[in-house]
Amino acid sequence: MRRIIARLRPFLAAEGHRDNVVPPSGHTAWLTTFTAGAMTFLAVFALALSLAASRMADRWEGALARTATIRISAPPDQIELQTRAVLDLLATTPGIASARRIERAESLALLEPWFGPDLPLDALPLPQLVELTETEAGYDTTGLRLRLSAEAPGAVLDDHTRWRRPLVLAAERLNLLGLVSIGLIATAMGAMIVLAANASLAANAQVIRVLRLVGARDSYIVRAFTRRFTRRAFLGALAGTAAGMAGIALLPAADAAGGFLTGLGFQGAGWLLPLLLPPAAALVAFFATRAAAFRKLKELT
């Protein structure tokens, strides 16, 4: 990394007399800067999306995986008996940190948003719910199911796997999409910089001819063009990153009611990650221009 930075430093420094052989103006100048700025602006949001999705996947996988529910459906005279049997069983099961009965009022409160306040929920034959929290080590799901069927035939263990798995998968896919987006943005930026570099090289055919006439090697000419494009891309990316980070900072703060959207942003040291984008853009510009310049000089021979 240190070697790369040392190699890039002269490209990012203020343009000196020695490397000023490429004319400074032209459409390619602002095109490169604008492209790098716009692409990096988008990359900041893609990065924020990827990080938020990653956090969400961790949360769902971590916090929700520790809880499970036991649903007890039995005739009214059996409910209390089986509930006590389940609680006793859980108290002696290794890997269970705690277990608690979900009271009827609590169950009704959970249902009310779905059925409305006017429905006579009291008349519904609701199953008794028991919520359990497992320890770090976890419990033996198959063993617990077997014991439940023996001790409380009406009890069914729901470890949330069925609905948690697609959510975690979706979050992981979002994370991957964010990273793929950053890759696509970098590729698109590289392609546009190659086009700009080609246009610049073609427009400066006379400059190249003069430089060759006075004994300039290809590596010198390539360095002159590469330096200019790397610097422009870095400055554009710097502006794009600043704008993107400001946009993220202005988003509403994370809120449980807002769900995923309000959690879109950076947290803690995550704010440092977008700062890697301008050097990354400079690297993309460096290699894209270098390859394009060597190819073009070969054609011009």
Next chain:
Amino acid sequence: MIAFENVAYNYGGGELLSEVSLKLAPGSFHFLTGPSGSGKSTFLKLCYGELLPTAGRLTLFDREVRGLNRDEIARIRGRMGIVHQDCQFLDHLPMAANVALPATVTGREAPMQDLADLMGWVGLADVMQAMPPHLSGGERQRAALARAIIMSPEVVLADEPTGNLDWDMSLRLLQLLIELNRMGKTILIATHDLNLIRTAKQQVAARVLRIAKRRVQLAGADL
């Protein structure tokens, strides 16, 4: 230094030069003459590796030119000073930077005093900071010569260096080239100006090469 052995050059539409065999010895002074379109510029381009012979063997500083890559040709050009017919410059740089370009591209910095002395020697001390488009044809020719010799090259190749100059200025430029030859530099000037050749021959042991019927021949004393 520069040696042609049965060299031919074909543009694709027929042979422009054929069976060229000659050597430019170190410290020699040659003129190259011939009618327009006879191949003078092509001959010079072969001499500095911009064109490669289509037949025969051409060696530059003891290196067979066809075996050289672009970097090696660039290195050889670093040992030559080339005054091109159309005197191209980098229009966005002042004349001083343009004249110093051969030093700049090889990673060296021409000392400002040397640069000022050189530009004074070619009579351009007043236009060091001027931009190339603002210079006259004569000033551009002299600046091209200054650029060609700033690295003290072993060979100076000049293609119609007096083409845009009046007679007085042509003589002045000729004196510069004769002076360089006296310093030991090899000079090859492509020109169709016979008066210039006659004037030079009075001061220096210049030989004249003439291109006729695709061949390069040593001209007699009739010039």
